[in-house]
Amino acid sequence: MPKEIFVTGCGIVSALGAGKEATLTALRERRTGIAPVRYLKTAHTELPVGEVKMSNEEMMRALRIPEAAATTRTSLMGMLAAREALDHAQLRNKSGLRTALISGTTVGGMDKSEQYYLDFLENDTKNAYIATHDCGACTEMIADYFGVFSAVQTISTACSSAANAIMLGAMLIDSGRADAVVAGGCECITKFHLNGFNTLMILDRNLCKPFDAHRAGLNLGEGAAFLVLEAEDTLRRRSAAPLCRLAGYANTCDAYHQTASSPNGEGACLAMQAALRTANLRPKDVGYINAHGTGTENNDLCEGRAIQRAFGRCIPPVSSTKSFTGHTTSAAGGVEAVISLLALRHGFIPASLNFANPMPELAFTPATTDQPPTPLRHVLSNSFGFGGNETSLIFSTI
Numbered sequence: 001m002p003k004e005i006f007v008t009g010c011g012i013v014s015a016l017g018a019g020k021e022a023t024l025t026a027l028r029e030r031r032t033g034i035a036p037v038r039y040l041k042t043a044h045t046e047l048p049v050g051e052v053k054m055s056n057e058e059m060m061r062a063l064r065i066p067e068a069a070a071t072t073r074t075s076l077m078g079m080l081a082a083r084e085a086l087d088h089a090q091l092r093n094k095s096g097l098r099t100a101l102i103s104g105t106t107v108g109g110m111d112k113s114e115q116y117y118l119d120f121l122e123n124d125t126k127n128a129y130i131a132t133h134d135c136g137a138c139t140e141m142i143a144d145y146f147g148v149f150s151a152v153q154t155i156s157t158a159c160s161s162a163a164n165a166i167m168l169g170a171m172l173i174d175s176g177r178a179d180a181v182v183a184g185g186c187e188c189i190t191k192f193h194l195n196g197f198n199t200l201m202i203l204d205r206n207l208c209k210p211f212d213a214h215r216a217g218l219n220l221g222e223g224a225a226f227l228v229l230e231a232e233d234t235l236r237r238r239s240a241a242p243l244c245r246l247a248g249y250a251n252t253c254d255a256y257h258q259t260a261s262s263p264n265g266e267g268a269c270l271a272m273q274a275a276l277r278t279a280n281l282r283p284k285d286v287g288y289i290n291a292h293g294t295g296t297e298n299n300d301l302c303e304g305r306a307i308q309r310a311f312g313r314c315i316p317p318v319s320s321t322k323s324f325t326g327h328t329t330s331a332a333g334g335v336e337a338v339i340s341l342l343a344l345r346h347g348f349i350p351a352s353l354n355f356a357n358p359m360p361e362l363a364f365t366p367a368t369t370d371q372p373p374t375p376l377r378h379v380l381s382n383s384f385g386f387g388g389n390e391t392s393l394i395f396s397t398i
Contacts, residue, residue: 002278003231005170006242007395008180009089011081012338014223014325015050019084024342027350028370032324034207034219040189041115047203049189050221050326052077063145070128072109073222075141078186081224081334082142085182089228089240092148097234100151100178101143102169103226104161104185106330108135111190138186151178156330158385159292160251161185162225163333163393167249169229179234184334186224193329194220208295208327209354210320211304211366218294221326225334227341244344247378248279248394256388260298265306267390268292272310272380275392279378284314286394287376288349290340292384293320293366294327303382304362317367323353333383333391340381340395347376 012019015033016026026033034050059076060067063083082101086092091099109132116126131137139154151172155165162185169183197203197220204217227246235242252274254267261268276283292303307315321339322328328335343350352366359365377397384390 003174005173005246006230006232006235007227007244007246007341008230008240008242009085009091009228010338010341011084011088012225012335013052013077013080014328014335015052015221016324018054018080020342023339024346027324027339027342028348030351030353032207032353034326040194042191042194044194044198046205047194047198048207048219050219051189052222070132071141072132072138073111073188074105074108074186075138077188077224078103078138078142079145081184081186082146082182082226085226085228086146091180091228097179098150099148099180099182100153100169100172101139101149102153102155102165102181102183103139103142104155104165104330104333105135105138105187106156106158106161107187107190107193108138109133110192111188114191157389158387159329159332160383160385160389160391161330161333163383163391164251166227166333166337166393167251167391170246170249173229173231181229182226183229184226185331187222187329187331189220189222202296204295207354208323210293210295210323210352211300211359212355213357213359215295215297215300217296218322219326221328223325223328223331223335225331225338227337242398244341244398245396246393247396248275248281250274250278251391253390254388258387261302261384262388263302265302265309267388268303268306268382268384269309271390271392272306275380275394279394279396281378281394283311286316286378286380287372287374288316288343288379289318290336290379290381291318291320292382293322295322301361303384304359308363315364317349317372318364319350319352319367321350336381336383337393340379344376344379344395344397347372
């Protein structure tokens with residue numbers, strides 16, 4: 001029998017603020033974190049973004065990292081979120097546990113590579129940042145900061161990265177390879193990032209409006225979020241109190257297109273159905289779906305069709321919290337897992353902001369009220385990546 005996987009801690013940093021409490025307050029007050037560009041040095045100031053409201057220097061001071069240390073924005077956000085998750089689970093100083101860190105990221109240390117590229121070519125004054133470029137370096141910097149991890153792994157599957165990290169964490173615990181896993185992801189906004197999505201012509205010049213008939217694209221965001229996962233025997237060993245269960249998870253890849261989702265949402269539908277089977281749940285058991293919901297024409301139509309195929313006449317309230325945080329890309333699965341956990345624990349549904357016009361192709365509209373029709377017991381969170389890499393997670397009450 002598969003082991004039950006419990007969540008014992010969580011940490012988050014996003015455009016809504018640093019920490020669970022700031023995030024919860026912003027969600028309940030329906031206050032978006034998307035705003036004009038402030039920290040990224042870009043010519044595209046016309047594009048609203050969901051930036052973390054801290055400079056690198058402010059994050060370094062909060063983490064007590066020396067000013068001269070070679071760090072990246074992605075790793076700094078990851079450290080803040082992982083610190084909150086470890087403290088929440090009371091795992092910072094625990095010895096004797098095999099604790100793994102699994103982090104999803106794609107942009108990695110690109111922010112410093114952009115900033116110092118010419119220095120790399122012309123002199124040797126910034127060469128320390130060459131080693132911070134790749135995705136794995138960000139995870140290693142987070143691990144080195146804490147010094148408590150027996151295994152470290154990086155996942156890079158675009159926008160499903162953090163969700164896949166959480167799924168892999170559950171599999172490590174189920175297989176007996178780890179006692180506890182800190183799993184999630186982190187990603188900062190870079191010029192490479194912003195310009196790339198702008199070239200694809202999928203960025204909204206205004207606040208994004210997921211699942212709206214007049215949706216015009218996404219707002220790029222950044223952030224970091226991690227969950228602490230443990231099995232029941234580990235909980236008992238250290239008398240820990242679980243927050244919820246990671247009841248179901250599944251990943252599929254329909255490989256329909258390099259960036260677009262399949263028109264009928266094949267991979268997304270299969271991921272949701274498989275996650276339900278893993279959790280031994282029926283569609284009517286799910287009380288809320290935190291949709292991938294990017295606000296692009298392709299994603300929202302394909303995901304909407306997939307939800308209809310997977311849930312039939314039992315579609316629960318659906319919303320996209322990217323209208324609050326922006327699309328945090330590789331971190332999205334972690335950010336939205338924490339938001340799903342907060343919704344489950346506090347019994348509310350984060351509203352889809354900016355929605356006004358129903359999509360004629362869909363039989364449902366996104367939730368605009370935070371009151372669930374029935375008490376929440378099971379929440380499903382979707383994270384869908386380029387190349388059709390689709391992941392669904394299900395969180396359940398104890």
